[in-house]
Amino acid sequence: MSQFPDDGEDLFKQQVLAKVDEMEAADPAPTGQGGQGGEEPPQPCFPNYIEWVTHWLAPTYARHVDDDVTSNAWCPxxxxxxxxTSTFEAxxxxxxxxxxxxxxxISVWWRxxxxxxxxxxxxxxxxxxxxxxxxHFINGQLKPLPLASPGAVLSSPAFTEAGAVSTTTTGRTTHVGRLFARLTGR
Structure with a gap:
């Protein structure tokens, strides 16, 4: 029996695990950068974050969750x-x-x-x-954060008046940093 609420999601899980395996194969762990004396780093307890969430985090971090998301929101x-997914991997x-x-x-990890x-x-x-x-998303759907186009921001009067007028790759960091400092007073 699947640990997931909808057996139809098993295909999605398989696709995600296959992608994780593909990414791990393309980016092997560096060798010789383990502990002292060129030892290999220890093997992980879990092969990926999905297995870790399924077999360690979810059973260990037990909380009451239901349809009333006023206290704890959760999505199986x-x-x-x-x-x-990014947070769980981290x-x-x-x-x-x-x-x-x-x-x-482990105490530090919890805290x-x-x-x-x-x-x-x-x-x-x-x-x-x-x-x-x-x-999943039965009550609506979150949208990505709204952004103005970079061109509109870079050409806006507030941006140019603050002295951040460069749009070149090499100049952007300096000018954007100055703009941030002027706008925030830092």
């Missing part, structure tokens, strides 16, 4: 949320690192990684806002 189809990588510290590593990230992910206004335990 989290793989369809780019912010969640959490998994940090967990794999900190688990090797036999003293305070600095898990609790802040999960609080943001499960926030009712977070990435799972329109989802419920019954479905």
């Amino acid at each position: 189809w989290y793989l369809k949320h780019p912010e969640a 959490m998994w990588r940090a967990w794999e690192h900190y688990r090797l510290d036999g003293k305070t590593g 600095d990684h898990c609790h802040p990230h999960m609080t943001r992910l499960m926030d009712p206004a977070g990435p799972f806002k329109f989802c419920s335990v019954k479905g």
Whole structure:
């Protein structure tokens, strides 16, 4: 029996796992950069963040979630949320690192990684806002953040009056940095 609420999602899971395997094969771990003396780095406990979320995080980080997302929002189809997948991958990588510290590593991971990230992910206004335990985006859909075109921003009076007039790759960092400093007073 599938651990996922909709067996039809197994194909999606297989496609995602295949993509993860493809990415890992294309970017092998560097050799000789492990611990002292050129040792190989330790093997991860879990091969990827999906396995880690499924077999470690979800069972360990137990919370009450339901259709009333006023306290904890969750989407069983989290793989369809780019912010969640990126966050879970970062959490998994940090967990794999900190688990090797036999003293305070996992405590540091909980404090600095898990609790802040999960609080943001499960926030009712977070990435799972329109989802419920019954479905993905059943109450609406989040849209990407709205952006003005770079050309409109670069040619706006506020931008040019602040002294940030360069649109070249080499000059942009300096001018945009000056603009940021002038606008924020930093």
